[in-house]
Amino acid sequence: MMYMGLDVGGTTFKAGLVTPEGRIVHKDAMPTGIERPYQAIIADMAALCRKVAADAGVAMADVAAIGVGVPGLFDNRTGRIPFCTNLGWHDVPFVEEMKKHLHTPVFGDNDATVAGLAESIAGVSAGVRSSVLLTLGTGVGGGIIIDGKPYSGAHGVGSEIGHMMVAMGGELCTCGNAGCFERYASATAIIREAKKAVAAHPQSAILTACGGDAQKINAKIVIDAAKAGDETALRVFDGYVQGLAVGIVNIINMIDPEMIVLGGGVSAAGTFLLEAVREKVKPMVFFKTMPYARIELAMLGNDAGIIGAAMLGK
Amino acid sequence: MMYMGLDVGGTTFKAGLVTPEGRIVHKDAMPTGIERPYQAIIADMAALCRKVAADAGVAMADVAAIGVGVPGLFDNRTGRIPFCTNLGWHDVPFVEEMKKHLHTPVFGDNDATVAGLAESIAGVSAGVRSSVLLTLGTGVGGGIIIDGKPYSGAHGVGSEIGHMMVAMGGELCTCGNAGCFERYASATAIIREAKKAVAAHPQSAILTACGGDAQKINAKIVIDAAKAGDETALRVFDGYVQGLAVGIVNIINMIDPEMIVLGGGVSAAGTFLLEAVREKVKPMVFFKTMPYARIELAMLGNDAGIIGAAMLGK
Numbered sequence: 001m002m003y004m005g006l007d008v009g010g011t012t013f014k015a016g017l018v019t020p021e022g023r024i025v026h027k028d029a030m031p032t033g034i035e036r037p038y039q040a041i042i043a044d045m046a047a048l049c050r051k052v053a054a055d056a057g058v059a060m061a062d063v064a065a066i067g068v069g070v071p072g073l074f075d076n077r078t079g080r081i082p083f084c085t086n087l088g089w090h091d092v093p094f095v096e097e098m099k100k101h102l103h104t105p106v107f108g109d110n111d112a113t114v115a116g117l118a119e120s121i122a123g124v125s126a127g128v129r130s131s132v133l134l135t136l137g138t139g140v141g142g143g144i145i146i147d148g149k150p151y152s153g154a155h156g157v158g159s160e161i162g163h164m165m166v167a168m169g170g171e172l173c174t175c176g177n178a179g180c181f182e183r184y185a186s187a188t189a190i191i192r193e194a195k196k197a198v199a200a201h202p203q204s205a206i207l208t209a210c211g212g213d214a215q216k217i218n219a220k221i222v223i224d225a226a227k228a229g230d231e232t233a234l235r236v237f238d239g240y241v242q243g244l245a246v247g248i249v250n251i252i253n254m255i256d257p258e259m260i261v262l263g264g265g266v267s268a269a270g271t272f273l274l275e276a277v278r279e280k281v282k283p284m285v286f287f288k289t290m291p292y293a294r295i296e297l298a299m300l301g302n303d304a305g306i307i308g309a310a311m312l313g314k
Numbered sequence: 315m316m317y318m319g320l321d322v323g324g325t326t327f328k329a330g331l332v333t334p335e336g337r338i339v340h341k342d343a344m345p346t347g348i349e350r351p352y353q354a355i356i357a358d359m360a361a362l363c364r365k366v367a368a369d370a371g372v373a374m375a376d377v378a379a380i381g382v383g384v385p386g387l388f389d390n391r392t393g394r395i396p397f398c399t400n401l402g403w404h405d406v407p408f409v410e411e412m413k414k415h416l417h418t419p420v421f422g423d424n425d426a427t428v429a430g431l432a433e434s435i436a437g438v439s440a441g442v443r444s445s446v447l448l449t450l451g452t453g454v455g456g457g458i459i460i461d462g463k464p465y466s467g468a469h470g471v472g473s474e475i476g477h478m479m480v481a482m483g484g485e486l487c488t489c490g491n492a493g494c495f496e497r498y499a500s501a502t503a504i505i506r507e508a509k510k511a512v513a514a515h516p517q518s519a520i521l522t523a524c525g526g527d528a529q530k531i532n533a534k535i536v537i538d539a540a541k542a543g544d545e546t547a548l549r550v551f552d553g554y555v556q557g558l559a560v561g562i563v564n565i566i567n568m569i570d571p572e573m574i575v576l577g578g579g580v581s582a583a584g585t586f587l588l589e590a591v592r593e594k595v596k597p598m599v600f601f602k603t604m605p606y607a608r609i610e611l612a613m614l615g616n617d618a619g620i621i622g623a624a625m626l627g628k
Contacts, residue, residue: 073601082604130468142568146460153570154444155605160567163600165560167482168498177563177598184482246479249491253474254456254568256467284491286477287387290396291469 002058004049004104005310006068007111010034010086013041015048016306017056017063020314022122024303026056038092046101065105065313066098067114069305074108075156081108082156107312111135113150113159114308115298116143119261121311123299130257133298134161135264136244139174140182143308144255150312162186166246181250184243187219187266193236194222204232223269237276245280252293253286263298270297316372318363318418319624320382321425324348324400327355329362330620331370331377334628336436338617340370352406360415379419379627380412381428383619388422389470395422396470421626425449427464427473428622429612430457433575435625437613444571447612448475449578450558453488454496457622458569464626476500480560495564498557501533501580507550508536518546537583551590559594566607567600577612584611 002025007014009032016027030048032041045068053060068074072084079095095106109117116125116133125131125145133143142161144151152158162182163175170179171189183189194217198207205225210216225233248260267273278295285292300307316339321328323346330341344362346355359382367374382388386398393409409420423431430439430447439445439459447457456475458465466472476496477489484493485503497503508531512521519539524530539547562574581587592609599606614621 073604083601144568154572154607155570157566157599157601157604157606158568158570160600163567164478164564166479167493168480168484168557168560170482175600179481243482246482250478250564251568252471253477254458254472254565256469256472258468285471286474286489287397287471290387290471292471293468 001064002062003310003313004053004063004066005306005308006045006049006066007305007309008032008045008068008070008084008087010071013045013048014306015045015052016303016310017052017058018307018310022118022307022311024306025058026052027306028052028055032087034087038089039097041087042094042097043101046098049102060102060104063104065107066102067309067312068094068106068108069111069114069309070108071111073110073156076107076109079106105313109150109152109309109312110141110143110159111305112141113143113152114312115141115263115300115304116145116261116308117150117311118300118304118308119263119298120145120148122307123261123304124296125259125261128258131259131261132161132251132255132257132293133261133263134185134247136185136187136262136266137264138186138188140185140247141264144257161247161251164247164250166243166250181243181247185240185247187264189243190219190222190236190240190266191217193239194233197232197236201232205230206233219266220268223266223272227272241273241276241280245277245284248277248281248295249284252281257293260293260295261298262295263304267297315378316376317624317627318367318377318380319620319622320359320363320380321619321623322346322359322382322384322398322401324385327359327362328620329359329366330617330624331366331372332621332624336432336621336625338620339372340366341620342366342369346401348401352401352403353411355401356408356411357415360412363416374416374418377418379421380416381623381626382408382420382422383425383428383623384422385425387424387470390421390423393420419627423464423466423623423626424455424457424473425619426455426457427466428457428626429455429577429614429618430459430575430622431464431625432614432618432622433577433612434459434462436621437575437618438610439573439575442572445573445575446475446565446569446571446607447575447577448499448561450499450501450576450580451578452500452502454499454561455578458571475561475565478561478564480557480564495557495561499554499561503557504533504536504550504554504580505531507553508547511546511550515546519544520547533580534582537580537586541586555587555590555594559591559598562591562595562609563598566595571607574607574609575612576609577618581611
């Protein structure tokens with residue numbers, strides 16, 4: 001048996017045929033075209049699933065389930081998507097719509113949650129029973145795995161770790177609150193702080209790297225400058241790691257998973273980030289002489305979305 | 315079959331014989347005497363268990379298990395207590411020591427965790443599969459119940475919700491970090507802020523109620539003054555509720571339990587507190603139109619420790 005995973009984004013969606021071990025056999029992508037009604041988009045998703053299976057020489061009858069990871073909520077009891085902000089979807093009857101095109105069972109979950117599941121089956125947290133994945137991108141997503149299963153809480157509104165408030169009265173968040181974790185641990189936070197920093201320190205290598213135009217600053221430029229020893233970039237990076245470490249310590253003190261996995265664009269900084277985070281976390285955990293979660297880098301990159309979605313049906 | 319629960323504090327410990335439904339049949343207490351070696355204290359605990367059973371006319375052979383709730387950690391795999399700060403215990407072989415006196419199986423867990431378990435069996439969260447209890451006292455303890463079972467994480471160091479940082483760079487905490495939740499949501503926080511407030515507003519009813527001596531301020535005095543409409547007390551109370559609500563929203567956004575239960579001394583403020591908390595939480599939850607955790611007051615009061623400890627063996 002094989003599994004189909006759909007990774008849905010605001011620009012493109014991807015489908016992949018995945019083995020029970022979490023290996024992608026074949027994958028393909030299509031533009032999402034969010035200006036269209038959801039019926040048309042879902043019809044394309046079903047068509048892409050058929051195409052991927054056909055191109056891999058697998059009959060749809062041999063696909064045990066289709067899983068979908070969405071940048072929003074998915075309610076498996078009703079088969080509906082209550083919210084998917086990037087797509088402008090509200091209360092979309094996803095499973096019902098898919099069933100008009102395909103007879104394969106359909107499951108879904110949040111994209112960070114399925115990425116966490118993927119890592120726990122075929123990635124860095126393989127064999128680990130409980131883990132929390134953080135996707136460090138434009139925002140911060142959270143994927144909680146407990147007892148080997150995705151955990152989204154009693155009402156499906158949990159694991160929104162990016163919206164844990166870590167700084168009461170701090171930076172305003174798009175969610176309407178202040179001081180959310182993602183205001184400090186996202187790529188957006190690095191860019192915001194770097195812009196402030198180069199205004200005060202225009203000689204920074206950050207500004208050189210973007211041709212003197214602070215509007216071109218991105219997280220990679222800042223981290224590369226920090227790696228190269230630029231003092232301004234190092235201060236920005238240190239502040240970022242501090243915020244990230246506070247959130248990680250909170251996860252340890254509350255959920256105490258076996259492993260915390262760092263994924264998303266910022267995690268491309270690799271061991272430079274990992275070692276700095278581990279060093280900041282250590283003195284802050286509550287029980288200082290007890291074992292606590294290993295902190296590791298995600299392994300599956302962009303494939304995590306397809307793999308984790310596919311594994312929802314396993 | 316009956317169950318024995320031991321509720322261990324720094325001043326006294328209590329033992330109670332509990333039915334499988336979580337009803338206390340008989341209970342008794344002894345001074346802890348923390349100046350003594352742990353062997354003497356544990357011998358007394360075993361003796362009190364025998365006495366409570368005998369006084370209730372139940373043979374120890376009809377007690378299925380002894381459960382113990384400690385203000386610290388309990389490792390059920392090793393039977394040891396790695397930390398119990400109030401008692402000055404480090405790595406105490408609790409089960410081994412109890413077995414010198416009694417042949418009943420022994421289990422243990424953190425005191426806030428067992429209180430959460432008690433409420434989920436015989437209290438306000440009875441029948442609720444996932445809940446988080448907050449004990450609002452000198453500090454803030456957390457008891458997490460998932461799938462009807464106590465949840466302490468992969469290394470047993472989880473559910474330390476009082477040490478979730480909600481205010482980076484904020485009030486210093488006894489744990490060495492800054493901005494921990496318990497610095498804002500404990501009785502201690504109310505007292506600290508009330509002392510500051512009466513220094514600026516000596517006409518407050520808070521100061522009248524403690525005979526002009528700010529050192530005598532306690533949480534009840536402040537809350538009673540707030541209930542009576544004293545403006546200074548209301549401002550302190552409002553700030554307290556704000557901090558408490560931030561932590562509760564974080565629990566909802568991350569763990570999304572079915573219910574959040576408020577226990578501990580401050581929860582004696584009753585519906586005055588409950589309604590204020592519900593009102594502050596509502597606009598801050600991430601998914602504003604989705605159902606989220608009910609917030610309720612704990613029901614079992616001081617008996618929760620005995621009941622929950624006893625139910626560990628069920």
